[in-house]
Amino acid sequence: MDDVKPPISDIKFTELPSTLQKAAANANWTTLMPVQARIIPYLLEEKDVAIQARTGSGKTGAFLLPMIERLNAAQSHCQALILVPTRELANQVWQDSQVLFKDTHLQTVAVYGGVGYAQQINALKGGVQVVVGTPGRVLDHLLKGVFSLSGLKMLIFDEADRMLSMGFYPDMKKVQKFLPKKRIHTCMFSATFPSHVLNTAREFIREPEFISLSKDHTHVTEVEHVYYIVPGMDKDRALIRIIEVENPASAIIFCNTKSEVHYVCTVLQRFGYDADELTSDLVQSKREQVLKRIRNGTLRYLVATDVAARGLDIPELSHVIQYETPEDFEAYIHRSGRTGRAGASGVAITLVTTVERMQLERIARRYDIDMQLRSTPADADVEKVVSERVTALLEARLRDRDKLKIERSQRFLELARTLAENEDESAIIAMLVDDFYQHMLHEPLVKSSEQPEPSAKNQLNRKKTTRRKRPGGKYRSKQE
Numbered sequence: 001m002d003d004v005k006p007p008i009s010d011i012k013f014t015e016l017p018s019t020l021q022k023a024a025a026n027a028n029w030t031t032l033m034p035v036q037a038r039i040i041p042y043l044l045e046e047k048d049v050a051i052q053a054r055t056g057s058g059k060t061g062a063f064l065l066p067m068i069e070r071l072n073a074a075q076s077h078c079q080a081l082i083l084v085p086t087r088e089l090a091n092q093v094w095q096d097s098q099v100l101f102k103d104t105h106l107q108t109v110a111v112y113g114g115v116g117y118a119q120q121i122n123a124l125k126g127g128v129q130v131v132v133g134t135p136g137r138v139l140d141h142l143l144k145g146v147f148s149l150s151g152l153k154m155l156i157f158d159e160a161d162r163m164l165s166m167g168f169y170p171d172m173k174k175v176q177k178f179l180p181k182k183r184i185h186t187c188m189f190s191a192t193f194p195s196h197v198l199n200t201a202r203e204f205i206r207e208p209e210f211i212s213l214s215k216d217h218t219h220v221t222e223v224e225h226v227y228y229i230v231p232g233m234d235k236d237r238a239l240i241r242i243i244e245v246e247n248p249a250s251a252i253i254f255c256n257t258k259s260e261v262h263y264v265c266t267v268l269q270r271f272g273y274d275a276d277e278l279t280s281d282l283v284q285s286k287r288e289q290v291l292k293r294i295r296n297g298t299l300r301y302l303v304a305t306d307v308a309a310r311g312l313d314i315p316e317l318s319h320v321i322q323y324e325t326p327e328d329f330e331a332y333i334h335r336s337g338r339t340g341r342a343g344a345s346g347v348a349i350t351l352v353t354t355v356e357r358m359q360l361e362r363i364a365r366r367y368d369i370d371m372q373l374r375s376t377p378a379d380a381d382v383e384k385v386v387s388e389r390v391t392a393l394l395e396a397r398l399r400d401r402d403k404l405k406i407e408r409s410q411r412f413l414e415l416a417r418t419l420a421e422n423e424d425e426s427a428i429i430a431m432l433v434d435d436f437y438q439h440m441l442h443e444p445l446v447k448s449s450e451q452p453e454p455s456a457k458n459q460l461n462r463k464k465t466t467r468r469k470r471p472g473g474k475y476r477s478k479q480e
Helices: 018-026 034-044 059-070 087-100 118-125 135-143 160-165 169-176 195-204 232-246 258-270 284-296 329-336 354-367 379-400 403-421 426-441
Strands: 049-052 080-083 108-111 130-133 154-157 185-190 209-212 223-229 251-254 275-278 301-304 319-322 346-352 371-374 465-469 475-479
Touching: 018 059, 018 087, 034 049, 034 059, 034 185, 034 209, 059 080, 059 087, 059 154, 059 185, 080 135, 087 108, 087 130, 108 118, 108 135, 118 135, 130 135, 135 169, 135 379, 160 169, 160 185, 160 195, 169 195, 169 379, 185 195, 223 354, 232 258, 232 319, 232 346, 232 379, 258 275, 258 301, 275 284, 319 329, 329 346, 329 354, 346 354, 354 371, 379 426, 403 426
Parallel strands: 049 185, 049 209, 080 130, 080 154, 108 130, 154 185, 223 346, 223 371, 251 301, 251 319, 275 301, 319 346
Antiparallel strands: 465 475
16 A cells, blocks of 8 residues: 555535536535545646545546546547446436536547447547547547547546456556556546455556545545345345346355355356355365465355354455354454455445344444445346446457458358347347356456467467456456
8 A cells, every 4th residue: 555645635615616616506516525525626636546435426526527627628639538337327427527517618428338339439530528438439449540548638437346347457458558658647436445456546547545535544445334135035146146246356255054155156156156165064175275276366256154264364355245144243343354455445245134134233233334235136237237248348359359350250240130130039149148258257267377378470270378357467268
């Protein structure tokens, strides 16, 4: 963690420049939300910061309002780039900008995958000052030469933890290559800062100041405590839906009994996840095998009892999931303390039935824990998230294809159209997309000590080992 710097004082609404007060009035704001009061001074002073702020905290206004002072509407080129994880957030930021920029002549465009290019290209060629979009589609437009970042002044990463969970890290690094060599004012917003997000922040911001809106100072060391109320008979499927939406870089899942550990691990494996179990009656050879994978960072999900996990020090653990409420109060602290170590933050998730909720509330009162209730993701929520994630992955795969592969795939265009138009046969496409998605996101992690990729000129007529990076800095191999 970098040395803590003295914080800049919060700003009041009446202390804002008149242009910002007028813009805020367009949104009917008469006061600033805490994140805005804290962050706007940093952005006005061009400080590079990594900010821990949750969705719905008002952070969009915190980075849009300073742009009114920082950007020049008379210059028709991209001056601010806002990278977001989903098309929904891109549209939300765009809509907010339309309100706040109403009297400024600043122009914004939202660009994201899953839709046509023409309208986005026209807006970009028109010389908008602010571009907000998903990393993959932004990269597409940069590669096509539709717009340039040579005049960029501000770079914003919004919901960085979600961007990494969506698999956008490789695209984010490729976008970085298009940035000008000069210093760019960079800010990163994230609900949590587990180690892989901290590491990513430092790749894009040389000396970031870390600011947590839930603490008084600039340390980001807390664990976010959340819980879901789920029917007892639906706990296993609820766990799957939560994992799909959260997409943890790594997690330990606690159960109270050995039999439940085995059941949960089997469910995860059947759904294609890289999971293994650890219980006290595991044979020594198997136990050593699991522990080796944990130490090497190559096991993504460990399901365990408290007894088996005692004494384990698992580095870079982003999530702790309590499938069952612990039987004693101290066990909760023991479990949740497995994440949020070494200056990072993490998430502790608990699944409870209506009856178990009372036990969890007693634990929260005992230790003065801010326990947040979240709505359990529905099937439709999961479908939306994985659709955007797989679209990003497929578009990234398409960008990586060489001319010969693109030419080869032309043979199947008509078949693809036929399958997509036929309701009965569209299940074939769904099956292929599901297989691709499982392969890309749910296969085991491997260490990054593999050989580098062969050069492009040696790729034809032989197999190639590629390395795809996951959130958390781990790689996995596959044969194309």
